[in-house]
Amino acid sequence: xxKYTVLPxxxxxxxxxxxxxxxGDFQTLKEFFFCQEEPVYWVILxxxxxxxxxxxxxxxxxxxxxxxxxxxxxxxxxxxKNKNIYYVLGNxxxxxxxxxxxxxxxxxxxxxxxxxxxxxxxxxxxxxxxNSLLAIVVPNGLLLTHGSPDDTLLNIEDLNDxxxxxxxxxxxxxxxxxxxxxxxxxxxxxxANLLKRLSQNLNLSINVVIHGHDRSLDGWFVEGNNQxxxxxxxxxxxxxxxxxxxxxxxxTEVSQLEKYIFTIYH
Numbered sequence: 001x002x003k004y005t006v007l008p009x010x011x012x013x014x015x016x017x018x019x020x021x022x023x024g025d026f027q028t029l030k031e032f033f034f035c036q037e038e039p040v041y042w043v044i045l046x047x048x049x050x051x052x053x054x055x056x057x058x059x060x061x062x063x064x065x066x067x068x069x070x071x072x073x074x075x076x077x078x079x080x081k082n083k084n085i086y087y088v089l090g091n092x093x094x095x096x097x098x099x100x101x102x103x104x105x106x107x108x109x110x111x112x113x114x115x116x117x118x119x120x121x122x123x124x125x126x127x128x129x130x131n132s133l134l135a136i137v138v139p140n141g142l143l144l145t146h147g148s149p150d151d152t153l154l155n156i157e158d159l160n161d162x163x164x165x166x167x168x169x170x171x172x173x174x175x176x177x178x179x180x181x182x183x184x185x186x187x188x189x190x191x192a193n194l195l196k197r198l199s200q201n202l203n204l205s206i207n208v209v210i211h212g213h214d215r216s217l218d219g220w221f222v223e224g225n226n227q228x229x230x231x232x233x234x235x236x237x238x239x240x241x242x243x244x245x246x247x248x249x250x251x252t253e254v255s256q257l258e259k260y261i262f263t264i265y266h
Contacts, residue, residue, distance in 0.1 A: 001131070001160070002133070002160050003133055003134040003135070003159040003160050003162055004133055004134060004135040004136065004137060004156060004159045004160070005086065005133060005136055005137070006136075006137045006138075006139065006202070007041060007043075007136060007137070007138050007139065007247065008039070008041075008139075008247060009139045009140070009247055009248060010039065010247055010248055011038075011039035011040060011041060011247045012036060012039070012040045012041070012244065012245065012246055012247060013040070013041045013042075013043065013138065013243075013244070013245050013246075013247055014029070014032065014033055014036075014040065014041070014042045014043070014242060014243075014244050015043050015045065015144060015210055015230065015242060015243040015244070015245070016029050016042070016043075016044055016045065016230070016232060016242045016243075017044075017045045017046075017047075017211075017212030017213075017229070017230055017231060017232050017233070017242075018045070018046060018047035018048075018090060018092075018212045018213065018231075018232060018233040018234075019044070019047065019048050019071055019232060019233060020047055020048075020049070020050055020051050020052075020066075020068075020092070020233040021048075021049060021050060021051025021052075021064070021065075021066035021067050021068040021071065022051060022064050022067075022071075022232070022233065023064070023065075023067035023070050023071055024064060025232055025233075025240065025264060026048075026071050026074070028264050028265070029042075029242065029264065030074075030078070032264075033085075039084065040084065041084045041085075041086070041247075042084065042085045042086070043086045043087075043088065043136055043144050044075070044085070044086070044087050044088065045088045045090070045144060045145065045146050045210075045211065045212035045213075046087070046088050046089055046090020046091070046092075046093055046132075046146035046181075046212055046213070047090030047091070047092040047093060047146065047212065047213070047233070048068065048071045048072055048075065048087075048090070048093065049068035049071070049072065049092055049093060049096070049109075049113055049125075050066070050068060050092045050102060050104060050105065050106075050109040050113060051064065051065070051066025051067070051068060051105065052064070052066065052105050053066075053105045053106055056105050060236050060237050060238075061217075061234075061236060061237075066105075068113055069113075069116070069117045069121055069125070072124075072125050072128055073121070073124070075087060075128070076124065076128050086133060086136055087128075087132045087133065088132060088133050088134065088135065088136060088144060088145060088146050089129060089132035089133065089134060089146060089164070089181065090146040090181065090212065090213065091146065091147070091181040091182045091213065092104075092109065093129045093132065094129070094164060094181055095109065095110040096110055096113075096114070096122070096125060096126055096129055097126050097129045097130055097164050097165070098164055098165035098166060098167070099164070099166070099181070129164070130164060134146075134159050134162070134177075134180045134181075135156070135159060135180060137156070137198070137202060137204065137206060138247065139204055139247070140245070140246075140247055140248065140249055140250050140251055141205055141206060141207040141208060141250055141251035141252060142206070142207075142208050142209075142210055142245075142251060143195065143198065143206050143208070143209045143210070144209075144210050144211075145180050145209060145210075145211045146180065146181055146211060146212050146213050147179065147180055147181050147182050147183040147184065147211060147212075147213045148183055148184060148185050148186050148191065148209055148211045148213070148214075148223070148227050148229070149176075149179040149180045149183055149186075149194060149209070150179050150183055150186055150190050150191075150194065151186075151190050151191075151193035151194040151197070152172070152175045152176050152179050153176050153179070153180075153194060153197070153198070154197070155197075155201050156198050156201045156202060157201070158172075158173070158176065159176070159180075161173065162176060162177050164177075181213075182213070183213075184213065184214055185214065185223035185227055185229070186223065186224075186227065187224070188223065188224025188225065188226055188227075189224075191209055191223075191224065191226045191227055192224075192226060194209075195207060195208075195209070195226065205250075205252070207226060207251060207252045207253065208226050208227070208228060208251055208252075208253065208254055208257065209226060209227045209228070210227075210228050210229070210230070210243060210257075211227065211228075211229055212229065212230075212231075213229075214229050214231070214234075215231055215233065215234025215235070216229070216231045216234065216235060217234070217235060217236050217239065218231075218235065218236075218239055219231050219235040219236070219239030219240055219241040219261075219263060220235075220239075220241045220261050222254045224254075225253045225254050225255065226253065226254060227254065228243070228254050228257055228261075230242055230243050230261055232264065237265055238263065238265060239263060240263060240264040240265060241261050241262065241263055241264070242261075242262060242264060243257065243260055243261055243262075244260055244262055245257070245260045
């Protein structure tokens with residue numbers, strides 16, 4: 001099963017990151033997406049699930065009820081009807097299909113969410129995550145991932161041979177899987193090494209990684225000049241950010257993307 005895809009060269013692209021059960025943020029992004037003239041694409045960079053417990057809620061930051069299942073359920077319906085919406089697996093999602101459990105808001109977030117939904121719903125959620133991607137290539141120069149991967153990956157086609165069940169992988173495959181799901185920002189040269197290799201694989205010029213996984217109260221940050229993280233979960237409400245770009249415009253460095261970062265609640 002393919003673990004990456006390449007987007008078209010025309011149209012516009014909405015890129016959003018971790019939602020962690022925030023249905024309000026999801027609805028706002030969905031309304032924005034459906035207000036656009038076609039063709040428009042939407043890439044969600046993982047971690048739809050696992051919202052805050054009551055004791056972790058903070059005003060203007062984690063002040064919402066966890067509606068993880070509602071988001072996944074609606075995404076399944078939307079993606080069945082609209083082939084322009086893509087989901088990239090996150091490390092919190094991965095916990096439901098063989099990955100490590102996470103402990104951000106509960107001692108075992110996978111067990112907690114599973115206990116709050118029916119067995120049928122959890123099976124549907126697992127199926128959705130099993131059919132997610134690890135990476136999306138945008139011909140205008142972007143690589144879209146959940147974490148910011150290091151340069152372990154030798155060939156982008158190797159992603160297709162990786163199982164989401166770590167027990168079915170060799171050491172190299174699990175190192176790549178961990179890199180794409182769970183790594184934070186890299187040194188600029190490490191990312192440059194990866195992007196150069198993937199550019200050669202694809203015969204394209206891929207220059208910038210846009211990723212999720214990390215947090216910033218300010219809503220976005222960069223690493224070096226080749227990594228950008230627009231932040232929704234972990235940003236103050238007025239700073240929650242997404243990226244909205246034209247697929248025909250070429251990007252060679254992060255600084256060119258800054259004018260395409262927008263706040264959700266502006």
